[in-house]
Amino acid sequence: MDEISPVRQWRVPASLPAAKLAGAVLLVALGLLFADGDPVRLVVAVLAAVALAAWAVRDLIAPVRLAVDPAGLTVIHGFAGRRLLPWPAIEAITVDRRPRLGLTSEVLEIDAGESLHLFSRYDLGSTPEEVAATLSAARRS
Template structure:
């Protein structure tokens, strides 16, 4: 933000302002929607920007998907419930998606 104030370049000021707004929005989203996923023996609770989704185990399918893109392998946890698909990466989970899948499998009755 200091760069936007100290520079005399108008295009640079706009770019700094856009970057600052985007970082602020992402930070607020991360703060308000945490924790994104919680589970117990009854089912899972998923928090999104639009609200909470309480899903019972019989309606939930979980899997880890591995993708390779631009020379990098990434894993995501996918939770499917009917028409809804929720995708979580390491950043949203705070842990490896495979470890989270193991925990969810252990909780599932």
């Protein structure tokens, strides 16, 4: 069996915030191109671009979404905060699979009693199944 390192982190892939920022620029460009003098279209495009850019900024400020160490799990909390979940507080670590439109989506679920933390492949930079296995092994040790 592999030995668990003292600290392991999972983070947002570096390409994701870049894609979000590019999408924000594209939204503004399309808003300018297709507004046809309608200020409402332009405002909607700019607001959507600002929301997408804020989402990208979160990825840049707090790229680490999940970390494990002997004390427990550290998860992202709020916009860019962190929260330690001690091992005794964690009730379950599971992977939820759901078929949608011919594709299967996977989400890592960490049930800490009064809070539920969900992580997709895009939050972790790895498959939820791999992360769940690593977390379960760390929990046992």
